[in-house]
Amino acid sequence: MKAAVLHNYGKDLKVQEVDLEEPRKGEVRVKMKAAGICHSDQHVIDAHLPLPVPIVLGHEGAGIVDTVGEGVTGVKEGDHVALNWVPSCGKCHYCRIGRPDVCDEASKTALMGTMLDGTTRFSVDGKNVHQFPLTGTFSEYTIVPENAAVPVNKDVPFELASLVGCCVITGVGAVMNTAKVEPGSTVAVIGAGGVGFNAIQGAALAGAKQVIAIDMVDEKLEMTKQFGATHTINAKEQDPVKNVLAMTEGLGVDYAFEAIGSPGTIQSAYNMTKKTGTAVVVGISAPNESVSVNAFSLPSQSKTLVGSWLGQGNPHVDYPKLLDLNRAGKLELEALVTQTYALEDVNEGLAQLKSGQNIRGVIRFD
Structure with a gap:
């Protein structure tokens, strides 16, 4: 499968063949259908957010659950999902006081560029490739924690579902x-x-x-x-x-x-x-x-x-609400998407983001 990988800060992403493990316990593999191009991705490229490289970028995304790991009950194969880049643990101090957006566990793991167990699922030639942050949406498939896959109605366009995951909820x-x-x-x-x-x-x-x-x-x-x-x-x-x-x-x-x-x-x-x-x-x-x-x-x-941070939101509650507001004509989402790209054109999308040409560019995987 192909993914867009950052190998060196300040350089273009390389769209290349990568290997992806099977999902482990509590994890979900998602076939990506759309991924938003966000300034946070550019911040990693510019080393403003100096995460470990090589790394698969992208954190706004939506797709279809392809397979699930042991113990997953929240989603099943075939479900449409929008990805949540702050999959809260539900146990730390901040989750307990109703602030899952600043979950300690999710924050710590995001900075590591790994899954929750501290290991990676992407690799190239046997060498680990990280993902940003717990999502890695600039890829044809990705693996995420179960809590990072939020079910959405199947009639919601994937481009719109992807955007609620960052720019809209934020x-x-x-x-x-x-x-x-x-x-x-x-x-x-x-x-x-x-x-x-x-x-x-x-x-x-x-x-x-x-x-x-x-x-x-x-x-x-x-x-x-x-x-x-x-x-x-x-x-x-x-x-x-x-x-x-x-x-x-x-x-x-x-x-x-x-x-x-x-x-x-x-x-x-x-x-x-x-x-x-x-x-x-x-x-x-x-x-x-x-x-x-x-x-x-x-x-x-x-x-x-x-x-x-994340609009102080709770993705499992707020994603459906935001999409319902769009359906009711109260929230404009369609006009946010001002350009679409193939994965191979991700660097063009990032350049146009940096120049201020787009409100939101979106990668489509069809």
């Missing part, structure tokens, strides 16, 4: 779960990518009266209006903070969402938030980067600066 969840945006509030979203578009439509769904989209690509800014943006700011031409303040009578927004992962835009999100407001960091920065905010402003302005 963006909408940041609005609904982390910030808990209230009707009539004001919102700014920095970054019109897959996550940013979903934060925008999440804010509109929550009833925000003003949703300001901020990016540097006019075509994408224009498209944000289809997802619920009421105002747009091109950050190449206008100062985002000054313009947000001007649009909000000098107050700032109730909620600002940063969906890029840059210290500068995180500071901007905080600075454009009003007194008592909340700035939510969704974008992923490199582990060695830091953000500086005025310490006095935290108590004196009663601002909240908070992070959001």
